[in-house]
Amino acid sequence: MSATALRERDALVESAAGDSPGRAAWRRFRANRTAMAGVALLALITLFAIAGPWLSPHDMETNDWERIQIAPTLEQSHWFGTDANGRDLFVRVAAGARLSLLIGLVTTGVAVLIGVLYGAVAGYVGGRIDQWMMRFVDVLYALPLFFGIIILVTIFGRNILLVFVAIGCVEWLTIARIVRGQTLSVKQMEYVEAARSLGASPSRIIFRHVVPNVLGPVIVFSTLLVPTVILVESFLSFLGLGVQEPQTSWGLLISQGASAIDSSPWLLVIPAAFLAATMFAFNFIGDGLRDALDPRDDS
Amino acid sequence: MSEPLLRVRDLSVRFRARRGSVHAVNGVSFDLVRGRSLGIVGESGSGKSQTCFAIMGLLPQSAECTGSVRFEGDELIGAPRRTLDRLRGQRMSLVFQDPMTSLTPHRTVGAQLCEIVRVHDGASAAEARRRALEIMERVRIPDPERRFDQYPFEFSGGMRQRIVIAAALIQRPSLVIADEPTTALDVTVQAEVLRTFKAVVEHAGTSLILVTHDLGVVAGTCDEVMVMYAGRVVEHADTSTLFAAPCHPYTRALLACRPGLDSKPVARMPTIEGRPPDLARGEPLGCAFAPRCSVATSVCEHSRPGLRELTQTHRAACHLLEAGQ
């Protein structure tokens, strides 16, 4: 269909609107049942992470030597059973949820912050500076993530903060690329030129005109980034490079559960189920956001 | 008289929107005789483009289309998708406003023209090339042999639109629908493209529906004109009649506010105050144009005027005509 006809159709369909683009997107998002199910699921998991340790009479470090590796039971409130050291799995999964979600959110936050700023500046300034900035991104891209992290961990020892930083330092690259690409097209828009014609400073244009208009894809990408980061952390912990005992994360729990898969499958199944549920929730939310932020997509 | 090429009866298009629905096209009826050209004129949101999409079966899924469109004896509303797909490009084709988006950028124009012939007719490569060159010549592309192997970006806007027109006409369809075909072009180029378009269409005996907001474009190109407002036909007449004796106040106002070189320059241009009704808020009870009409009476606000035949070739929907004025 021709552009005008499309616009005309959109105008007809959207003319009953009456709110900001952000609110309109939120309304479309709320109408998406799968996405809302994702939000509900994520809320439950978060609630579990926060309140879980309080609900149980146990704490994550105490060993119950009389009940080692028992199956989930209501007896003694070991709802998820205990591990090989007799520690309550319910509390440990909740504590692992805290750490995994925290790592996911904080790292993503760091990556978004760096990526958006870097990409917007490179895209808006353009020219040679853009070339150099993006070559730098390409170089970093070429370095293998796990290799880098393994080196960092071997040099500086196992440190949870280091894991945050290492993952964040890699994940912002993709965001920077997305933002730069979007900035290049937003830069061509007449409203940016209008601001330029008023003599608005580059920082004003970047923060007021460019960034708000490139955030859509970034939001979608970062909802999908959170589970990726959680997965990376799990993988590192699984390899023994991530979180250290007595602290725990889903990855570490899965790793420990995997070694006892024959005798006590619940040690693997329960943390893995939480991890999978979180992945689903974020992916549902990400898909919902993508549809909500891009209403033109008819399919 | 035999059945016309295209017979549209009570065509309505409704879009489901969040709050209620939008009646984009409402009870449009007209006939188009083979070989004639019809201009559909209106402002944005008048439903002129949606009418054409409905005829072509190109409306999005969210649209609800009712009424009847008979084309060469076949009913198109409710026809299976495959039938419509076969029809388009073969017996009926489209020219869009933006020539850049209707051509694939990474294939030569010659290849794109040939493809149409080969897909529809299964013609040989040599035959397809011959026909492509012939139509390129007809739309007056200089040096078609050389241009055949060039890519769309190597063409200027006007030349590109000629290629699009060539693509629409290469299968000798019986109907071409052109949606604002020259709006994106410069005035100078527009004149020449329109002239060529008209010549090619007339030569092939093809019927034409030309959708535009510019009455000037219609004046030189079409045999008859249909003016639409808020999804309905307000006036439909022979081009000469419509320009010489427009009956509907909207048509008159449109003609008056069009800046032309033929009129004297004025300090203040005549305008139509206000804006078209928001169709998402439901259709107005009376005449949709009444709030902007300078001669509206209280009747106009309460009852909707029907299309009335003034002569055999002139219809208009206005209460004042019924009052005998």
Added chain:
Amino acid sequence: MSARPLLRVERLSVRFPVRGAVDGLLRALENVSFELEPGRTLGIVGESGCGKSTLARALLRLVPIADGRLEFDGRDYTFDDETALRSLRRAVRLVFQDPLASLNPRFTVGQSIREPLEIFEPGLSRTECDRAVGAALERVGLGAGFAQRYPHELSGGQNQRVSIARALIGGPRLMVCDESVSALDVSVQAQILNLLADLQRDTGVAIVFISHDLSVVRHISHRLLVLYLGRVMEYGDAASVFASPAHPYTRSLLDAVPIADPVLERERAARLPALAGDLPSPLNPPSGCVFRTRCVAATPHCGIAVPGLTQRGATRFACHHPLG
């Protein structure tokens, strides 16, 4: 024309470095000169690619000027740096073609209109700003209630009024309208043209009105500048240029405008040869007179000598074989 000119452009040239051009330069504008007095309107016409939009941007120094002189209100801005340009940009405002694209979709109408004030008068209080925004909205016929709405909720004409309000706030001396009504419906075009005329009458703002549509330009302009491939073809009093154009290019532009009368239109189409061919590539413009490749009156001489500007009555034109 006795008043002191507000805007004086002398032999202005804009060149962009481009690969594939004859000497590595795209000559977007060459030796363009004109003047504009306060309260007057200059129409600039030409086909796409003639340098109209570059000229609009050059007037605000949004593109670097290669040569010539840009003088506004008696002050030379040709080579000033960004800080010195503040006073120019405060007084000269742009209105764009696509009313929806020229407004930030995430800003309310009020935020968009307020932006010039935030830049030029950072000391202004919130209430003062709101009042000014309300007044500007009233002035363009929308009403202060529109401040809270978003561009996508408004029609094309309403958005263009918002753009004009943004250009109006803070009292500019010159408005540069780049194809500002081309994307609008005919009835809305007339409304916007009337609005511009009213604003000019009430505030004395000068207007540079750029369009490819001569019929629109005619109603609003006092003076007319015809551009072709970045060169001035004809410049002068609008009424006399329209009545008796001296340059064949101006004539072709006038002839190309369709007439909303089937009889006259058919006559016109039969009588007049339309402008043949396409605009030559600006990377490799024809020698001599740049228009000669499409000109009906061209002679071998036109390919050799670049025509200078000849004065005749109230107009100047660059042609070896002027009409009439």
